[in-house]
Amino acid sequence: DQQVKQNSPSLSVQEGRISILNCDYTNSMFDYFLWYKKYPAEGPTFLISISSIKDKNEDGRFTVFLNKSAKHLSLHIVPSQPGDSAVYFCAASAGGNKLVFGAGTILRVKS
Amino acid sequence: EPEVTQTPSHQVTQMGQEVILRCVPISNHLYFYWYRQILGQKVEFLVSFYNNEISEKSEIFDDQFSVERPDGSNFTLKIRSTKLEDSAMYFCASSEGTDEAFFGQGTRLTVV
Numbered sequence: 001d002q003q004v005k006q007n008s009p010s011l012s013v014q015e016g017r018i019s020i021l022n023c024d025y026t027n028s029m030f031d032y033f034l035w036y037k038k039y040p041a042e043g044p045t046f047l048i049s050i051s052s053i054k055d056k057n058e059d060g061r062f063t064v065f066l067n068k069s070a071k072h073l074s075l076h077i078v079p080s081q082p083g084d085s086a087v088y089f090c091a092a093s094a095g096g097n098k099l100v101f102g103a104g105t106i107l108r109v110k111s
Numbered sequence: 112e113p114e115v116t117q118t119p120s121h122q123v124t125q126m127g128q129e130v131i132l133r134c135v136p137i138s139n140h141l142y143f144y145w146y147r148q149i150l151g152q153k154v155e156f157l158v159s160f161y162n163n164e165i166s167e168k169s170e171i172f173d174d175q176f177s178v179e180r181p182d183g184s185n186f187t188l189k190i191r192s193t194k195l196e197d198s199a200m201y202f203c204a205s206s207e208g209t210d211e212a213f214f215g216q217g218t219r220l221t222v223v
């Protein structure tokens with residue numbers, strides 16, 4: 001089941017620069033998208049979400065962009081901080097509550 | 112800040128034994144979920160629960176699995192007869208509505 005894909009297993013960014021994490025989806029029924037952050041031995045922590053009626057949502061250093069025609073969303077973190085180093089999961093739902101997760105991208109922010 | 116709590120943090124059980132994983136969702140939330148993550152794999156949906164019944168379940172959630180909300184605060188996942196391949200991190204989550212779900216810290220289940 002590859003409905004949500006995060007094609008980059010890892011990303012390394014210098015502190016203070018922008019981190020861009022990408023996610024693609026195949027199910028056109030998805031109408032709600034979320035990003036979660038996960039540290040080892042902890043549960044996923046909700047970061048930011050976007051509904052399909054929007055193309056951008058911003059919360060502090062985090063911005064999510066949605067391109068419905070391309071079935072693509074991205075998470076921008078600026079400026080990146082060492083504490084942002086974690087695994088980032090993209091997730092999507094289709095009119096309900098069940099979340100379909102991507103495989104995750106490991107972000108390393110170097111100081 | 113309200114949080115989802117799960118117990119135990121780690122459970123070791125012998126193959127064929129029954130296990131019950133426990134969760135206390137956020138108190139005003141109405142939707143409850145179980146997900147699991149096998150080591151090195153994706154977080155996978157198992158089941159959602161609303162209004163005292165299962166609202167959706169995945170193919171993984173077969174007859175060996177059951178969920179229950181025995182009282183006003185707990186939400187449990189029971190695996191009737193564990194198999195080696197049930198070894199995973201099990202995450203409980205809850206949401207107020209059809210929006211973001213909040214996850215617990217997880218229970219690591221090891222079946223030996």
